[in-house]
Amino acid sequence: MPEYRAPLRDMRFVFDEVLDAYATLQTLPAQREFGDDLGGAILEEAAKLAENVLAPVNAIGDRQGCQYDPQNHSVKTPEGFRAAYRQFADGGWTALACPTEFGGQGLPHVLNMMVEEMTCSANLSLGMYPGLTHGAINALVAHGTPEQQQKYLPRLISGEWTGTMCLTEPQCGTDLGLIRTRAVPQADGSYAISGTKIWITGGEHDLVDNIVHLVLAKLPDAPDSVKGISLFLVPKFLDDSSRNPAFCGGLEHKMGIKGSATCVMNFEAARGWLIGEPNRGLACMFTMMNSARLMVGMQGLGIAEAAWQISLGFARERLQSRSPTGPKAPDKAADPIIVHPDVRRNLLRQKAMIEGCRALAYFTGLHEDVAHGHEEPGVRQQADDLVQLLTPVVKAFLTDEGFACANDALQVLGGSGFTQDWGIEQLVRDARITRIYEGTNGIQALDLVGRKLNLGGGRALRAYFGLIQQWLGEHADAPHAKSVARALERLQQATLWIATQGMQDAEQAAAAATPYLRLFALTSLAWMWSRMAAVASRQLAQGSSETAFYGAKLKTADFFMARLLPESESLLVEIQAGKASLMAFSDEEFAA
Amino acid sequence: MPEYRAPLRDMRFVFDEVLDAYATLQTLPAQREFGDDLGGAILEEAAKLAENVLAPVNAIGDRQGCQYDPQNHSVKTPEGFRAAYRQFADGGWTALACPTEFGGQGLPHVLNMMVEEMTCSANLSLGMYPGLTHGAINALVAHGTPEQQQKYLPRLISGEWTGTMCLTEPQCGTDLGLIRTRAVPQADGSYAISGTKIWITGGEHDLVDNIVHLVLAKLPDAPDSVKGISLFLVPKFLDDSSRNPAFCGGLEHKMGIKGSATCVMNFEAARGWLIGEPNRGLACMFTMMNSARLMVGMQGLGIAEAAWQISLGFARERLQSRSPTGPKAPDKAADPIIVHPDVRRNLLRQKAMIEGCRALAYFTGLHEDVAHGHEEPGVRQQADDLVQLLTPVVKAFLTDEGFACANDALQVLGGSGFTQDWGIEQLVRDARITRIYEGTNGIQALDLVGRKLNLGGGRALRAYFGLIQQWLGEHADAPHAKSVARALERLQQATLWIATQGMQDAEQAAAAATPYLRLFALTSLAWMWSRMAAVASRQLAQGSSETAFYGAKLKTADFFMARLLPESESLLVEIQAGKASLMAFSDEEFAA
The missing domain is CATH 1.20.1410 (I/LWEQ domain)
Structure with missing residues (x-):
């Protein structure tokens, strides 16, 4: 199977030369020291991780998938995932753009997006475990009490624990007002959470020792709409190491991202704690969701890049027929198929979409940093406006095109693309979900x-x-x-x-x-x-x-x-x- | 999983009312008796077969796939395939449009296309075994000697045996001039065929007792281009029941059509017989290929129809959110999602494409009948022109749109569509190959x-x-x-x-x-x-x-x-x- 090579030159072209991103970032107090020496070094390390650690276990993740054991409600991730995740966390990649006061590195969000692109080119399934954790981190940073933050953020940020976002139920996906999961207040200030959640990424797995679920549920007296949902934190293991009854009830059998554990989660009066205010869960949910949407856009882009590399390599090497204007490689049995206008049309469609999408995504990501980190409220507001406006565009267009480009790439390979041998068919299947989830x-x-x-x-x-x-x-x-x-x-x-x-x-x-x-x-x-x-x-x-x-x-x-x-x-x-x-x-x- | 229902009303609308097909067919000597009573009855029987026999084993075919046993080079098809194929053949469906002099029913080609649509809606993988056999039948009808025809056609047409089209080799797909398989003349008039073919649909399986391979190969003195390829008939078992050394060397692991055995075939000085003239194999190949291309178009259409039915049913039943103009189903917790303009846009895109494609395909198929069966050469020529012109359009557009529509259908279901439970993700994977094979x-x-x-x-x-x-x-x-x-x-x-x-x-x-x-x-x-x-x-x-x-x-x-x-x-x-x-x-x- 062809090897992924991180497109560092293209990434830097957009980041340094087109967006002049270092100059913008250096206007932010927290990023004054962030320059090309540090940024370049980080991207090179991320590239190595993606190429040498994450990519090698991508195909096996697809073949093996995750295995559910109903005896003890446990989930086994594919061979090599645990070790690769360990390297990801130990390298500090889970902490990259997280707040320094909780052990994060405080680096730019846009840099994190660039790392996300490489992670998803290499192994979307594996990347989803830390990816969803970020949603939980963001919600806690924005809405957690100082006590909650001190208790959970350092270990989520270090990657010692992972997090989930438990929104969907069988009867509700888009329409969260229909949620049935209930939260009953307990004497000690905690809540007893009961209900079933579906499609919970990383709801159960063997990568880490504890999982922190962020769960949308309704208080007993809550209004019967989205104005009546609240957010709760439900850890898999409680402080005394006892098992909280938040059990995985099974895995979805999916078209792709088979190495990612997509769980049914049964909360059986599990202990949870309110995050933010009662009945304000939707606002918390959007805190998780908005940055997740940009990241899903990067997933689409990352997959398209990986598929593009394979198809370009194939088109330059596969000998078949002659150019319409006569032999271009007369010493060979046939010309490489890249001589054909229609093959070039396909390849350039991918190239133009991928590089254009990359530029738009980094442009948006850079404004996210300004929106969070600039000193002047007016500048922050302007940047935030732009991020809000462009987030649905980045999410939808980069995933629609991610899927379309992966299919274009498959087409260049013809029958070979339809077999497992070249890895593209997995990319097509993996890409398909990005057009669906997170809205x-x-x-x-x-x-x-x-x-x-x-x-x-x-x-x-x-x-x-x-x-x-x-x-x-x-x-x-x-x-x-x-x-x-x-x-x-x-x-x-x-x-x-x-x-x-x-x-x-x-x-x-x-x-x-x-x-x-x-x-x-x-x-x-x-x-x-x-x-x-x-x-x-x-x-x-x-x-x-x-x-x-x-x-x-x-x-x-x-x-x-x-x-x-x-x-x-x-x-x-x-x-x-x-x-x-x-x-x-x-x-x-x-x-x- | 939702059940497929053959769209007989829509099919008849196009066939009877729009194309007035019976009137055209009755101008052909062989179809003078063919009217609505017979045509309607056949379509209804085909619908029952597709709905009740072929569709029920489609999902299991995908889950189990075909199994290769290297010990004896055998291939086991999925559970239920053999019995379903038996009913298909016993019902006379393999013989529908085949010449009566070899046991065929001599019914119109366009009727066969309509049956093909239903077959492929129900089970593309299973439909491919008899589908490819038709290529072999067409080649023998057009280019076989009377002796070859008498020997092979009745059993291929009855479905007692199946056929293959062995074209592709590892180094050549599109460019058949690069073929390396050799045919060495033997003293008894046969040829010793040696070489490796790949992606051979139905190259080996357990549905029938004998398989007739049609193999492109080069004679020793052949020119080094497509003008130097010849077609040979290579049966799995010879007249004396001895095994011809034409062995399956393994199966491809594919994105879809997993119930269809896609074989590597090793010909080890297997005995074969020339079909047609030496070095004229390309013409024979196109005889197989042209009608196969129309049929691949029907595969795309059939899959799109199956997916469309699932998505329409889902959209009418799934309750989620309210219409932008206020509740449409105030008695329910939410409105069915079909109230939403964007969902309708998706559904109508499928409907308009599918029904438009169906009309174009039947229009083309009807001209194929005229091209074969009209008494006047001028009329035949005109019809044949049209079929030749429209064949690449039907093949490419119906498969591009078949895939696009299946993806639209999946999107209507959101996350549900990405899981195996609803069957659409299989349709998407199965549809993907139709944009590739047969050119x-x-x-x-x-x-x-x-x-x-x-x-x-x-x-x-x-x-x-x-x-x-x-x-x-x-x-x-x-x-x-x-x-x-x-x-x-x-x-x-x-x-x-x-x-x-x-x-x-x-x-x-x-x-x-x-x-x-x-x-x-x-x-x-x-x-x-x-x-x-x-x-x-x-x-x-x-x-x-x-x-x-x-x-x-x-x-x-x-x-x-x-x-x-x-x-x-x-x-x-x-x-x-x-x-x-x-x-x-x-x-x-x-x-x-």
Whole structure:
């Protein structure tokens, strides 16, 4: 099976050269010392870990999956997972962007996203155990009492323990108001938690000694809606080392991420403690969910990168037929298939999407750091607006495209791609879930049009469009600046349509949501590609010796504008078609 | 797991009402007696078989897969496959469209395609054993000697034996000129066949007593290209019941179709007999391949239909959240998710694609019958032109959309769709191969622009466009006739672009191939939807009591035109962008 190589040069191109991220980070008090020497060294270490520790156990994780033992409700992870997780935690990777006061390293969130990309390229299943733990950490940092924080955060951050997010129940996924799990107050201030949760990632496993469940449940007197859910902390083992009755009742049999334990969890009057205020669980949940959504976007990107590397290698080596314009490798039995225009179209589609998505993701991640760490509240607010606006776009588009690119990669390999031998079919299966969890991509689109467009009365949106327009004003001669401007016009037209129609009829906005998110993403990627091309062009003009690297950036930007951006035209037409053809269908007609 | 129900009403709508297929078939001498009584009865029996015999063993086929025993080179199919195959063969389904002189029933090819759709909705893996046998049957009917035909065809047609198509070798899939398998003439007129073939569907299994391999190999003095390959018949057991050394060397471990035995076949000086003329194997291969390609299209359609049924049922029953315009099922805890515009968009995308594809496929299949069975050579030629033109479109578009629709269906189910419990994830995995085998969809697109556009100097294409224009002329007031006309204009513009540019530069045509095939398909579906809407509209005007059924057709046509056909605009832009952004990339830039 081909080996994954972390795309450090591409990552640094976006981070250092396009976003000038160190300069921005150094404006934050906590990151004043964070420079290229430290950042570069960390990325290189993360690359080694991903390549040499996580990737080698990815295929076996898929083949073996997790094994459930009903005797003692235990779950055995695949061979090698425990040792690899140990190295991950011991290397400090669970602590990277966590607060220093609880043992974290306090490094930038965007750096953590870059590490996440590599982790997920190498082994999504394994990466999910510490990944979900981060949700629990974030909730405790934001909403835990000082006592709770001191008790749990250091061991979650060090990776000694892991955490879960227990939201979904059989009757409710998207609609958390339907939750039935109950929390009954006890005399000692704790709660007795009872109910069944499903699809709990890392609900039970053998990687660590204790698991800290964050569980949404309802207090006895709670309102019957999302305003009546509260968040509770339920550890697997209590202070006296006694087993809390929070048991795994079985594992899901899934299409992919088989090395990740997806558990049914039965809480049988388990002891738990309230996190945050009663009936304010939804706010806590969103604290976990928002950063998780950006991370799911990185999962899509990471998988696409891994698949792309395999398909590019295959296309350059596989000899089959001749170029339409005559032999390109006359000394060989046939030409490598990369000579064929249609194979190149496939490869460049992957390359343009992956690199464009990477730039958009890091751009968003950098603003997350500003939103958390800048001294001025106004600057923090602006950055937070942007993160909120772009989070559903990053989550949905990077996972839709992660899956699409992995499928493109599989197609390059033909029949070989369909077999286990090359590893791509696993990447396709693993990628499929990222379009679903942490809010399906349809929900992301509704979040974008329903909540984020109106954020601060449209403030977030105006600020983002303003950023693009400002850049265009300053870079009128950048490659493809006109294409970006035209795409932005289309996006603004679509936005206006939704604002006008949606104000009168919420179904109109909802009917436009999915194509709108895609139009938003393609426009954003066009901007990113113009920015990347501008940097590449400057480097070449200044005589850089990396002519192939920068030349590739210019040509990928050309490809994006010529062959991918045109989709924005038909998306606008689809958006403006409105809800009529969707809502006209009656129940009887669907049943006919 | 939800149960599959054959969409007989929809199938008959296309066959009887839209295509008026019985009238066309009755112009053929062999089908004069074939009417609705017989056709309807056969479809109902096929539906029962698919629903009650094939579908029930589909999931177990996936879980168990095929098992290889290296001791005796044998392959065990999943539990229940043998019994189900027995019922399939005993019911005469292997013989349906085969020539009566060899025990076939001589029924229309298009009817066989309709049965294939149901077979593949129910169990693609099982359907592949008789499916591939048909390739062998077609090759023997077209190229076998009378003696060979008498010896093998009756038992292949009855399903007593099965057949294979042994083309691919490790070093060659698409490029059959690279074949290394050798055929050495023997004194008795037979040949000693030696070499290794891979990805041989049904190369070894326990469903029947004998397997007839059709093997591409090279004679000792053969030219070193596709002009040097010949076709040989190699039975597993020889006349004296001795074992021919054509052994299965192992099974592929695949993403899907796990119940289908995909074999490595080692021919160790196995005895074989030449089919057709020496060095003319490629022509024989295309005899097998062309009808196989239409059937692969039906596989994509069949899988999409099965997935669609599950997702529609789920969307109508799953209660989650409320409609954006207020509760639609106030008596329930939440509304069924089908109230949501974005869920409807997903469902209608499937419905519009599936029903449009079905119409295009039956349209093509009906012309196949005319091409084989009409008395006048000119009519046969015209029909054959159309079949040749549309075969790559049906193969590629129905499998691309089969996979896309199955993924849409999975998305409707959210997390449930990712688990084995609902069966959709298997459909997605099974569907993935259809975009690859019998010529990848990229190869189909190259076939369309490279060979089929020029068929008879453009005669086939002109005839097809002429048919659409003639229909538009006669149905100017049909629903969406103007949209069809505009789509056809775009397709003609694209065709002209390819004809002009491609004449000077073969890479230009190849660079346009994939988006051109898609534009061709979308335009064809627009025509089909306008035709379907015209029929539905007439039925409603004439007071049909099936108001929901015909109303749904009208509204699905509206949806197709409003939300799916706009893609044709951006496809045209992409086509006209040309090859520049693809071919500018150097090897160094790809490696950078």
